[in-house]
Amino acid sequence: MEATIILHxxxxxxxxxxxxxxxxxxxxxxxxxxxxxKKGCDHGQCGACTVLVGGRRILSCLALAVACDGxxxxxxxxxxGGEDGPHPLSRAFVEHDAFQCGYCTxxxxxxxxxxxxxxxxxxxxxxxxxxxxxxxxxxxxxxxRMSGNLCRCGAYPAIVAAVREVxx
Amino acid sequence: MSGVEQGALGRPDERVxxxxxxxxxxxxxxxxxxxxxxxxxxxxxxxxxxxxxxxxGPARASAGVEAVLxxxxxxxxxDTSDAxxxxxxxxxxxxxxxxxxxxxxxxxxxxxxxxxxxQVREYAEEHDVVLGPGHPRLYCPDELNAYxxxxxxxxxxxxxxxxAPVVLDRTxxxxxxxxxxxxxxxxxxxxxxxxxxxxxxxxDSTQGVHPVRESLAxxxxxxxxxxxxVSEHVGGGFGSKGSPHAHNVVAALAARAVPGxxxxxxxxxxxxxxxxxxxxxxxxxxxLGAARDGVLSAVVHDVEEHTSTVxxxxxxxxxxxxxxxxxxxxxxxxxxxxxxxxxPFWMRAPGETPGMFALESALDELACxxxxxxxxLRERNEPDLDPETGAPWSDRRLVQCLHEGARRFGWAxxxxxxxxxxxxxxxxxxxxxxxxxxxxxxxxxxVEIVHGQGVYTVSIGAADIGTGAxxxxxxxxxxxxxxxxxxxxxxxGDTALPPxxxxxxxxxxxxWGSAVVAAARALREEHGSEPGEGARARxxxxxxxxxxxxxxxxxxxxxxxxxxxxxxxxxxxPRMYGLFSVGRVLxxxxxxxxxxxxxxxxxxxxxxxxxxxxxxxxxxxxxDLAQYHVAAHADVQQVEAEWxxxxxxxxxxxxxxxxxxxxxxGAAAAVANAAHHATGVRVRNLPLTPDRFLxxxxx
Numbered sequence: 028m029e030a031t032i033i034l035h036x037x038x039x040x041x042x043x044x045x046x047x048x049x050x051x052x053x054x055x056x057x058x059x060x061x062x063x064x065k066k067g068c069d070h071g072q073c074g075a076c077t078v079l080v081g082g083r084r085i086l087s088c089l090a091l092a093v094a095c096d097g098x099x100x101x102x103x104x105x106x107x108g109g110e111d112g113p114h115p116l117s118r119a120f121v122e123h124d125a126f127q128c129g130y131c132t133x134x135x136x137x138x139x140x141x142x143x144x145x146x147x148x149x150x151x152x153x154x155x156x157x158x159x160x161x162x163x164x165x166x167x168x169x170x171x172r173m174s175g176n177l178c179r180c181g182a183y184p185a186i187v188a189a190v191r192e193v194x195x
Numbered sequence: 196m197s198g199v200e201q202g203a204l205g206r207p208d209e210r211v212x213x214x215x216x217x218x219x220x221x222x223x224x225x226x227x228x229x230x231x232x233x234x235x236x237x238x239x240x241x242x243x244x245x246x247x248x249x250x251x252g253p254a255r256a257s258a259g260v261e262a263v264l265x266x267x268x269x270x271x272x273x274d275t276s277d278a279x280x281x282x283x284x285x286x287x288x289x290x291x292x293x294x295x296x297x298x299x300x301x302x303x304x305x306x307x308x309x310x311x312x313x314q315v316r317e318y319a320e321e322h323d324v325v326l327g328p329g330h331p332r333l334y335c336p337d338e339l340n341a342y343x344x345x346x347x348x349x350x351x352x353x354x355x356x357x358x359a360p361v362v363l364d365r366t367x368x369x370x371x372x373x374x375x376x377x378x379x380x381x382x383x384x385x386x387x388x389x390x391x392x393x394x395x396x397x398x399d400s401t402q403g404v405h406p407v408r409e410s411l412a413x414x415x416x417x418x419x420x421x422x423x424x425v426s427e428h429v430g431g432g433f434g435s436k437g438s439p440h441a442h443n444v445v446a447a448l449a450a451r452a453v454p455g456x457x458x459x460x461x462x463x464x465x466x467x468x469x470x471x472x473x474x475x476x477x478x479x480x481x482x483l484g485a486a487r488d489g490v491l492s493a494v495v496h497d498v499e500e501h502t503s504t505v506x507x508x509x510x511x512x513x514x515x516x517x518x519x520x521x522x523x524x525x526x527x528x529x530x531x532x533x534x535x536x537x538x539p540f541w542m543r544a545p546g547e548t549p550g551m552f553a554l555e556s557a558l559d560e561l562a563c564x565x566x567x568x569x570x571x572l573r574e575r576n577e578p579d580l581d582p583e584t585g586a587p588w589s590d591r592r593l594v595q596c597l598h599e600g601a602r603r604f605g606w607a608x609x610x611x612x613x614x615x616x617x618x619x620x621x622x623x624x625x626x627x628x629x630x631x632x633x634x635x636x637x638x639x640x641x642v643e644i645v646h647g648q649g650v651y652t653v654s655i656g657a658a659d660i661g662t663g664a665x666x667x668x669x670x671x672x673x674x675x676x677x678x679x680x681x682x683x684x685x686x687x688g689d690t691a692l693p694p695x696x697x698x699x700x701x702x703x704x705x706x707w708g709s710a711v712v713a714a715a716r717a718l719r720e721e722h723g724s725e726p727g728e729g730a731r732a733r734x735x736x737x738x739x740x741x742x743x744x745x746x747x748x749x750x751x752x753x754x755x756x757x758x759x760x761x762x763x764x765x766x767x768x769p770r771m772y773g774l775f776s777v778g779r780v781l782x783x784x785x786x787x788x789x790x791x792x793x794x795x796x797x798x799x800x801x802x803x804x805x806x807x808x809x810x811x812x813x814x815x816x817x818x819d820l821a822q823y824h825v826a827a828h829a830d831v832q833q834v835e836a837e838w839x840x841x842x843x844x845x846x847x848x849x850x851x852x853x854x855x856x857x858x859x860x861g862a863a864a865a866v867a868n869a870a871h872h873a874t875g876v877r878v879r880n881l882p883l884t885p886d887r888f889l890x891x892x893x894x
Contacts, residue, residue, distance in 0.1 A: 046302060065223075070464065070821065073377065102219060104218045107217055117217045126216055128431040128661030171828075184795075
């Protein structure tokens with residue numbers, strides 16, 4: 028069964044006809060040629076497919092494309108190549124060498140931008156010592172919130188440094 | 196050999212492809228923008244037996260399915276001498292998760308649905324997938340990975356152990372582990388018929404395009420010139436992409452079944468647990484004979500490991516013990532049991548990684564037994580010459596790494612007694628371990644440099660698996676040519692370029708970089724400092740890149756602080772510090788990332804990694820990233836890597852040695868040693884899961 032949907036990917040409107048079994052990730056990669064989000068596990072276990080939908084981070088491999096009809100999707104390509112220049116976190120990743128192979132990187136960047144928004148909004152996480160504590164961009168907070176994004180090259184210390192730099 | 200001029204080298208240049216990776220614009224193997232069919236493999240569900248029948252009817256009738264390949268209809272391969280590549284050539288099943296069919300369809304969903312519909316009837320024979328001590332099938336392999344001798348002996352270790360005032364006899368175990376690079380192995384393949392017998396184009400995720408070309412050409416009965424392999428960016432490998440695997444052959448067979456049309460094959464994460472290699476489990480008995488002052492008289496390291504029945508891979512786990520510490524009487528042995536398991540292969544520092552866990556744990560145990568500082572014990576057994584060969588070291592400086600590392604880490608004043616420091620609910624300890632990795636320069640790479648409009652284009656089919664090869668080769672060329680790095684362009688990752696050896700054995704930069712230097716010198720010799728348009732020169736890795744007569748290794752010292760929760764046994768590692776002797780560091784930004792990355796993988800090995808085989812059904816139980824745990828952000832706190840200044844011009848013309856693997860070697864032992872210091876519980880069986888610490892202190 029197929030369905031026609033509209034996605035706004037990094038500001039570009041795309042009309043797609045997809046198999047209704049298609050995930051948002053596969054719709055972006057295999058149907059649109061938008062390869063910035065990566066497939067590392069296809070099961071929501073690694074975070075490589077992370078994109079921002081309406082400004083919030085989601086795992087695009089766990090979202091059905093048809094459920095995202097009409098949504099604004101931002102990928103790491105959109106963050107790095109925005110009209111106002113690259114997102115500060117994209118730049119911080121390059122400067123801190125917060126990656127090696129680069130495969131988890133677009134997901135890390137999207138996740139990091141999502142984390143910055145969550146911190147800004149005061150959303151709590153498991154890292155808080157007590158529920159209701161004020162939310163600050165401590166290393167423990169950043170690590171906890173970024174833990175859904177695996178990096179096998181082990182760039183974690185540099186990734187945390189990049190997120191910390193932009194958060195402050 | 197004169198060194199290369201200082202300029203670009205030693206400078207922390209950013210990765211030339213950095214912005215492409217951060218934006219996700221860097222193109223990996225699967226991401227070629229071509230209309231393609233999709234291949235989904237079907238895997239065996241028994242660990243040993245044979246395929247009785249394959250019913251492809253329902254799959255072929257399924258929407259979008261273009262072809263179903265089985266052992267009955269797949270093309271006969273020209274060369275099946277490497278059994279890993281003899282895919283769909285017969286009914287035999289050698290392990291659970293072997294490719295027994297493949298579906299080619301218009302979309303990924305249709306291929307996957309088609310694969311679900313292929314009905315494979317399997318006959319199961321009795322299988323054995325569990326390596327236990329003294330396994331009845333153990334045998335001595337003819338050779339080890341990268342080393343000719345399975346066993347070595349010097350002096351009379353048995354008699355020396357008998358005479359030694361202090362004898363330590365311990366058995367350590369490391370589990371089966373999986374590389375799990377973040378990018379699943381994938382390829383995009385086109386077979387075109389035509390003049391010259393046709394041509395195969397393969398975009399592959401690989402650590403070496405030329406080795407893939409060689410293998411595929413041989414298996415398919417093609418000339419190398421008929422095969423082009425391209426690999427612009429590689430999403431990690433850590434050894435698993437150091438050779439093609441069965442899926443490459445299936446993708447090629449699928450492409451040849453639909454000439455003129457591209458096919459794409461990406462393994463699922465689950466499929467990677469049986470098709471692209473793993474690290475064997477090891478059972479390692481280490482015996483140390485020492486005097487009361489800690490001086491070793493005997494070292495014996497006996498290793499048991501598994502391999503597969505399909506193809507032998509003999510991990511060289513005890514080779515580090517042959518040269519690490521001085522002792523007149525020494526023995527190493529390796530025994531393998533060929534089990535009904537997937538084919539083991541390279542995983543970051545094969546041999547040294549499990550071997551140094553055992554040796555460095557044993558050293559720590561001996562230090563405890565002698566109530567001696569573990570750094571002092573290592574220093575007392577520091578060999579002036581390589582104890583295996585008698586050759587002088589090119590640049591060892593292990594003791595300096597230990598001493599200077601101890602100073603920077605804050606080792607002084609440490610109370611050596613275990614269970615001596617408690618902070619709230621946490622037992623706190625510190626541990627040390629040495630690191631070692633051999634220096635390899637592989638012959639067979641070539642570099643071409645072409646001058647045009649003031650720009651020097653450096654071409655070699657090398658792989659950048661995240662190491663920064665593209666960047667550092669440009670820096671090497673810039674200095675060798677005495678031009679600014681901006682005037683150098685580097686092209687890699689394509690068999691259309693001059694041949695390159697594999698990105699493995701921490702030998703990439705050493706092997707390719709030596710060829711870059713040679714080509715730069717040739718260009719200057721042939722064309723001078725003002726070469727004309729189109730001036731070119733080509734040279735290979737020189738045979739004398741490594742000065743003869745020296746024992747060339749990298750070394751390092753790991754320092755770890757570990758905290759173990761008194762009630763839950765949870766292990767946390769707030770601090771890891773590594774100081775390394777790796778020759779000259781060509782790009783500190785990139786080298787640091789590799790060293791830190793290796794240490795993080797060592798931490799992951801120490802705390803989490805453990806592939807579980809189901810003894811009854813013979814499959815990998817925890818075959819995804821939710822169950823096969825690797826270190827995540829929350830596990831990794833302060834991890835720092837530094838290095839001793841200096842250059843080893845005996846190792847390469849650049850003065851550098853490799854940095855890709857040494858970071859992982861010894862790291863797990865340092866964590867385990869720190870956890871012992873914290874708790875008094877000696878864990879000899881990785882990983883250090885919480886249950887291991889809930890038994891109370893014991894020795």
